Amino acid sequence: MRDQRTETHRDNELSPPDHDAGLIPADHESRCNTWMTVNTLHRPTHRDALVHLESAFERGDMVTVFGRCTVDYDGRATSELGPGDRLVVLKPDGSILVHTDEKRTPVNWQPPGCTHSAGVRDGRLRVRSTRSSPDERLDVFFERVEQCSAYAVNDRSDLELVGSEEDLRQHILSDPSILEAGFEPLETERQSDAGALDIFGEDAEGVPVVVELKRRRVGPSAASQLRRYVDAVRREFGDNEPVRGVLVAPSVTDRATDLLDREGLEFVALDPETGEPPVEDEERGNEQETKGERADDE
Template sequence: MANGAQRSEWTRAVRGFHAGARSDFGSCSFAVVVASSVNGAGGAVPTVLLLCSQGVPNSVIESGERARVQPETTEASRLVETAIQEGLLATLFGRCRVEYEGRAASTLKEGERLVVLKPDGTALVHSDEGQKPVNWQPPGCTHEVQTDGDSLVVRSRRETPEEVLLVEFESVDHVAIFDVTDDHDLSLTGTEEDLRDRILEDPSILEPGFEPRATERQTPAGAVDIYGVDGDGNAVVVELKRRRVGPDAVSQLNRYVESLERDLHAETTVRGFLVAPSVTERASRLLGERGLEFVSLAPSPDT
């Protein structure tokens, strides 16, 4: 074990190292833990653990790196300008105010926010709540960045209509730029189109003998999802819903049926089918009252 004199010597050494570390590593904060171990000769040797609490220290980020923690204003400006010039995505987090002027005007006072600048001209300003940005600019805008004293100013300009989004950072905690590649579009499943395709591929799912004749058939009341005939030659109107539905869906189907009854031959029977995973009790009662039918079917067989 180390004696009191050794501990004092280690403490002085660590304090000196800690002070030097702060100057060498810029804005990174440290915790220093000192323990003792035994060397081969049986003597006590200090073991120093250096823990950084704020990510990668600034001094180890080379000039070619593309992220900074608590950067100087000029450093943040340089990175964002690089992103704009090279068509990269940039993110900034810090304390800022936001102003918009265009078809209307708005102001967000100082607060901590995340700003995203995309290569397609999109600009997004996010707070710590909700999924939607608190302010934004659409694709096609032009991004600009400049310094104003100790502040970093980002502008996103739209030509038509003329709109300007201004974000002024009084401090930037983090800035990063990325060369993003994403070649895939979002693929949706469980849609009404999936439900329609299931019936068109196997019409007997609706009922044996059903024969689809058209999709999106126009009527004075709107477009019918699927129009066809049953085994007896009666006209069939099919309304598709991908989720559990209530009385509104029944009323919509009834309007289609009544519209076709007026348009078709007077003696033609028009049947109405509501196709959905499930219906509410009120919807079920209304279906019976209107002489309409319900088929429980999900967009995907696995649902």
């Protein structure tokens, strides 16, 4: 992902804070290892934190700031957050996260592409992140900084993930019969007036089939999406030509089943990881005949 650094001298921003509570002997720390990967100030003055932040931005470090703060956001929406202790994470790609002690989702944030800056205003440390298009601004005002760390990140690895919709597609393409005997895929991402079709193919009778894939249990919106695609293909092919629509997912809700039935669309249960029919919980209310023929109530 990123390159590692080669510079270790950072003594300028390691000026010790004024209070002595929780002091880190910075110079000692920097000598501990040749590659300085973390640089931390405990209870710094706003001024020291400011210098620390700015040099971290300069270096392209990832930064965390913990302390008592308020947050102000104005952009796609507008929000205010009163005083509290939060962990703020600033990334060199321009993203910023404000985390409380709850939830996976930050209470405030900004996606990559923003510009970070810091300053002292009215006796508070202001950490600001802005961007244009859309015009947005996120301000964090610290009345007190408990800790401020800069991290030199070295990360080349990419995440490998199994069980996506793409995996489900590969399962079907490598063995089309798991969808239905005689199914023949003709095209993936085939364009239509309504957008790209996941899989377009023909059944054993040569009837066109639109296949929409979902990696997890589907509701009404997936049924509607399939309908839009089938409608588009029908407009393309004319009213005389039959076109089938098949929704493929591990399971389906009752309301979606009703919708599919009304629209004359079909459902096939497949697990995205295995490419096989998922194990049925007989208790659950969604029994579908996985081995029976498809209902031809059209």
